Amino acid sequence: MSPMAVDAAEPRPMASAWAPAKIAAALKDALGTALLALGLAVPILALRTEQNMSNELILQPRWRYAAIAVLLAFAARFLYLVAPSLPSRRRTFTAPRGLGRSLSIVLLILLLLYPVLALAVTGKAGAVKWIDNFGIQILIYIMLGWGLNIVVGLAGLLDLGYVAFYAVGAYAYALLATSDPVKAFMAEWVGAGFWPVWAFWICLPVAGLMAAFWGILLGFPVLRLRGDYLAIVTLAFGEIIRLILINWVPVTGGYAGVSGIPRPSFFGLPFNASDGGFAAFFGLEFTPLYRTIFLFYMIVALALLTNWVTLRLRRLPLGRAWEALREDEIACRSLGINTTNTKLTAFAIGAGFGGFAGSFFAARQGFISPESFTFMESAVVLSIVVLGGMGSQIGVAIAAFAMIGGTEILRELDWLKRVFGPDFEPTQYRMLLFGLAMVLLMIWKPRGLISFRAPSIFLRERRLVRSDMVKEGHG
Amino acid sequence: MTPAPAVPLLAVEHLTMRFGGLIAIDDLSFSAGRGEITAIIGPNGAGKTTVFNCITGFYKPTSGRLLLSLGDATAPADVAALTASGRRFRRTAAGAVFLLERMPDHEIAARARVARTFQNIRLFPGMTVLENLIVAQHNALMAASGWTVLGLLGAKRYVQAEARAVERARSWLDRIALTDRADDPAGDLPYGAQRRLEIARAMCTEPALLCLDEPAAGLNPRESADLTAFLKSIQAEHGTSILLIEHDMSVVMEISDHVVVLEYGCKISDGTPEHVRNDARVIAAYLGVEDEEVEKVEAEIGT
Numbered sequence A: 001m002s003p004m005a006v007d008a009a010e011p012r013p014m015a016s017a018w019a020p021a022k023i024a025a026a027l028k029d030a031l032g033t034a035l036l037a038l039g040l041a042v043p044i045l046a047l048r049t050e051q052n053m054s055n056e057l058i059l060q061p062r063w064r065y066a067a068i069a070v071l072l073a074f075a076a077r078f079l080y081l082v083a084p085s086l087p088s089r090r091r092t093f094t095a096p097r098g099l100g101r102s103l104s105i106v107l108l109i110l111l112l113l114y115p116v117l118a119l120a121v122t123g124k125a126g127a128v129k130w131i132d133n134f135g136i137q138i139l140i141y142i143m144l145g146w147g148l149n150i151v152v153g154l155a156g157l158l159d160l161g162y163v164a165f166y167a168v169g170a171y172a173y174a175l176l177a178t179s180d181p182v183k184a185f186m187a188e189w190v191g192a193g194f195w196p197v198w199a200f201w202i203c204l205p206v207a208g209l210m211a212a213f214w215g216i217l218l219g220f221p222v223l224r225l226r227g228d229y230l231a232i233v234t235l236a237f238g239e240i241i242r243l244i245l246i247n248w249v250p251v252t253g254g255y256a257g258v259s260g261i262p263r264p265s266f267f268g269l270p271f272n273a274s275d276g277g278f279a280a281f282f283g284l285e286f287t288p289l290y291r292t293i294f295l296f297y298m299i300v301a302l303a304l305l306t307n308w309v310t311l312r313l314r315r316l317p318l319g320r321a322w323e324a325l326r327e328d329e330i331a332c333r334s335l336g337i338n339t340t341n342t343k344l345t346a347f348a349i350g351a352g353f354g355g356f357a358g359s360f361f362a363a364r365q366g367f368i369s370p371e372s373f374t375f376m377e378s379a380v381v382l383s384i385v386v387l388g389g390m391g392s393q394i395g396v397a398i399a400a401f402a403m404i405g406g407t408e409i410l411r412e413l414d415w416l417k418r419v420f421g422p423d424f425e426p427t428q429y430r431m432l433l434f435g436l437a438m439v440l441l442m443i444w445k446p447r448g449l450i451s452f453r454a455p456s457i458f459l460r461e462r463r464l465v466r467s468d469m470v471k472e473g474h475g
Numbered sequence B: 001m002t003p004a005p006a007v008p009l010l011a012v013e014h015l016t017m018r019f020g021g022l023i024a025i026d027d028l029s030f031s032a033g034r035g036e037i038t039a040i041i042g043p044n045g046a047g048k049t050t051v052f053n054c055i056t057g058f059y060k061p062t063s064g065r066l067l068l069s070l071g072d073a074t075a076p077a078d079v080a081a082l083t084a085s086g087r088r089f090r091r092t093a094a095g096a097v098f099l100l101e102r103m104p105d106h107e108i109a110a111r112a113r114v115a116r117t118f119q120n121i122r123l124f125p126g127m128t129v130l131e132n133l134i135v136a137q138h139n140a141l142m143a144a145s146g147w148t149v150l151g152l153l154g155a156k157r158y159v160q161a162e163a164r165a166v167e168r169a170r171s172w173l174d175r176i177a178l179t180d181r182a183d184d185p186a187g188d189l190p191y192g193a194q195r196r197l198e199i200a201r202a203m204c205t206e207p208a209l210l211c212l213d214e215p216a217a218g219l220n221p222r223e224s225a226d227l228t229a230f231l232k233s234i235q236a237e238h239g240t241s242i243l244l245i246e247h248d249m250s251v252v253m254e255i256s257d258h259v260v261v262l263e264y265g266c267k268i269s270d271g272t273p274e275h276v277r278n279d280a281r282v283i284a285a286y287l288g289v290e291d292e293e294v295e296k297v298e299a300e301i302g303t
Helices: A020-046 A063-082 A099-154 A163-178 A180-189 A194-219 A227-247 A289-314 A317-327 A329-334 A339-365 A375-388 A393-409 A416-420 A426-444 B048-055 B076-085 B105-110 B129-135 B138-144 B156-175 B191-203 B221-238 B249-255 B273-277 B280-287 B291-301
Strands: A047-051 A057-061 A092-094 A463-466 B010-019 B022-032 B037-041 B063-071 B089-091 B095-099 B114-116 B209-213 B241-245 B258-263 B266-271
Touching (some): A020 A047, A020 A063, A099 A317, A099 A339, A099 A393, A163 A180, A163 A194, A163 A339, A163 A375, A180 A194, A194 A227, A194 A339, A227 A375, A289 A339, A317 A329, A317 A339, A317 B138, A329 A339, A329 B105, A375 A393, A375 A426, A393 A426, B010 B048, B022 B048, B022 B258, B022 B266, B037 B048, B037 B249, B048 B063, B048 B209, B048 B241, B063 B076, B076 B089, B076 B095, B105 B114, B114 B191, B129 B156, B129 B191, B138 B156, B156 B191, B191 B221, B221 B241, B266 B273
Parallel strands (some): B037 B241, B037 B258, B114 B209, B209 B241
Antiparallel strands (some): A047 A057, A092 A463, B010 B022, B063 B095, B089 B095, B258 B266
16 A cells, blocks of 8 residues: 555566666667658558548648657656566565554545545535535446455455446346335335435345345356356356346336435435425535535445445455455365355455446436446456455555546646647547556556555464465456 | 264265366275264375365365264254254254264364365465464354454453454464464464464364365474374363374374275275384375285385
8 A cells, every 4th residue: 555565566676767778778668669750650650541522532641649659658668667666576465554544544634525626626516526526426436346345355245237236226226216116115104205205215225125126136156167167157146236227117117217216315304495405404605515525424324334344354254255265266165165155255245336336326427227337347347356456455446536537637738739739639549548557557567556455354463465476366 | 082973073975076078086985983083185186175075165066965973972863853954053052963064164164163274375464473373253243243243343342252263373373383474474374384373273163073175295304293292182172072184104103093095086095003014005006006916015115
C-alpha cells in the first residue's frame, strides 16, 4: 500500500540509472522505436483520403498527427528505458506499520467530504453531474468489484456472469416495488402511503437474499468445473438471465423494462416537494440535489458494508478456506474442509452483494431494462478485479476509480483540440485511449495494481506475500 | 513397542480397485495396528498410492470394506450390523466405527480423523506457514465461529479459539524448527522444510491415523534421519498411528512395526520388517528374478 511496495519488472540498480552509456543506449533504442512509429504513422495517420463532392478521392495530409505520434513513441520508450526502479525481487516484505490504516482513513474522510467539495467547487448546477455520474457511478462499481472479489479474488472461481446477480437484485426490487398485488396488499394492511415510501428499505435485503439464492443455484451445476470451463458456464448463466429478462415480457416488460420504480426515501421521508417531504420536514428549500447526496451516502454505506464483511471474513475460517481453495482444492479436502459448501458460500455471498448493488441501481435510476445488464458489465467488473490485483480490497477500489472515473474523465477532453486542431473530435478516441491505458497497465503490472497479498494472521510481523507466489486460482 | 491390540485401527478387507480394464488393486487385505507404524512398500506401479487414495476417500473402491475404529474395540456383530445398515458410521459411548469406502474425502478427514500428505507436496504456497497450519484446524474453528455468524460479530469465543489454534500451530512450528519462518509464504520454503510442514499441517487436524505418501522422497540422508526421529516422536507422544508409503528402505526398516509389500496390486508379504526383509518373494519382486533363482540371489547378497 505504499510506493515502497511497488516492485520492479527487472532489477535495475538505481545508481547506474543515469550513466552516460546507458543514456546513449536508451536514446538509440528510442530512436529505433521512433522510426518504427514513423513507418506506421505515415500511412495510417498522415495520409488520409476523403471523397469530395464529385466522388473523387483526395489526399488530406495530416503531418502534425504523425509528428505527435512519433514524438510520443520516442519519449515513452526513452523514459521507460531510463526510468529508475526499485531493485526489489524479494517475495515477502514487511508492511509499513500503520500506513495502510492511515491511508484508508484519509481516503474515507475524502469520500465522506466529496459531495460538499463538489458543491463548493462546481455550485448547485454542476454538482449533480459530479456526485451522480461520477461519484455514485464509481461507487457502484467499487461495490460490484468488492463483491466479485470474494468469488474471483479470494475463492479463485473465475466468474464471467456476475452481472446476472446485479440484474436479479435490480429486477427483484423493481418488480416487487411496482407489483400491483403487493401494493394492494400493503395498502390494505399497512396503509396507503406506506409502500411507495418504504418499498426500498424492505426490498433491499430481499433483493440481496434473492441474488444469493441464485448464486447458490448457479453454484450447484458448476461445482465440478474448473478454470475455462467454469468461466464459460458462468458466462452462459449471465446470458440466460438477460434473455429471460428480455423474453418474459408479461413479467419483466421485455426490452421496455420496468419504469416508475419508487425512489428511496430518507427513512420514511420522501424526497419531493410535498409538505411531508424531506425538505419541508427539515425546513429547507426543495431541490433534487438532496436525493442525489442521500443516494451518494447510501452507496458509500453499502460499499463499506461489503468491504467490512469481506475483511472480516478473510480472518474467519470461512475466508481462509476460500483462499486455501484457490491455492489447492485437493489439499483442502484432505484437511476435512467441505469444498462444496465453501464454494457455494463464496458464490452466495458474492452474489448477495451484487444483488444489493443491483437494487440500489434500480432505485437510483427509477427505470431499468435488460440493456443495463449486458456481458460488457461483467467484463468491466472482472477487469476491475483483475486490474486491482486479485484479492486486494484497496486495489479493487483504485481500479474501479481509474476505470470508471477514467472513462468519465475522458469525456472532458476538449483541451486536446488545442493540440490536434479544432476539427479533432476527442470523444471518438475515448474508448481507444482507455483500451491502450489498460494494455499498458497490465504490461507494467501483470498481477494487478496491488501485487501482493496481506496474510490474514501473523505470528511476529505482517509480511506481505508477493503475488507470484499466490495462485491465480482458475477453478 | 506396544503389544498389538485385538482389533486393529484400520482393517482393509478384500479391497479391489479397477480403472476400466486395469486392476490396480486386487483383493487386498491388511490391517494397521493401533499406535503402530505400518509401512506399505512395493515396486513402482504396485498400487500403493491407490490404496492411500481409497483409504482417504479420493477414490471410491470398486469393492471391499475399509473399517476404521476409534476408541474401544467394537464387537464384530456391531460391525456386521453397520455394514448391513447402509449407514456410513456408528458412534457409541465407547468409540466409533467408520466404513471409509462409503464416506466422501472431507468427511473421512473430519469425522474419522484420517489425515494425509501427498507424494508431490500439496501446501497452500501463497499462504504463510502459519496460515497453512490454521487452515488445517478449519473444522474446530468453524464450530467456534458459530459457522461464521458469531465470528462476524466478533464473538469472544471465536477470538479465544483462534488464539488456541495459533498456540497449537506454534508448538508444531517449534517441533519442525520453522518458527522463524512462520510469516513467510509456504511456497518459499526449501523442499525438506515443505515436507515437514505438510506433516505438521496434517497433525494439526489431530488425526488418529496419519497417512504419509513417500515422506522421505527427495530428502538427503541427514533429513531422512531427522524425519525418522520426528515420526517416532509423533507416535510416542500423540499415540497417532501412522501408515506410510516409502521407498527409502533405511527409513522403513528403522521405524516400521509392520510392513506390507505390494506387487501388481496384490499383497506378496506382510509382517515385521525382519520377516519381510527375508521373504524370498519380496526379494524377487525388488530384484526382478525368477523364483528358482531367489536362493542364488540371496546367497549373493548375503542374507
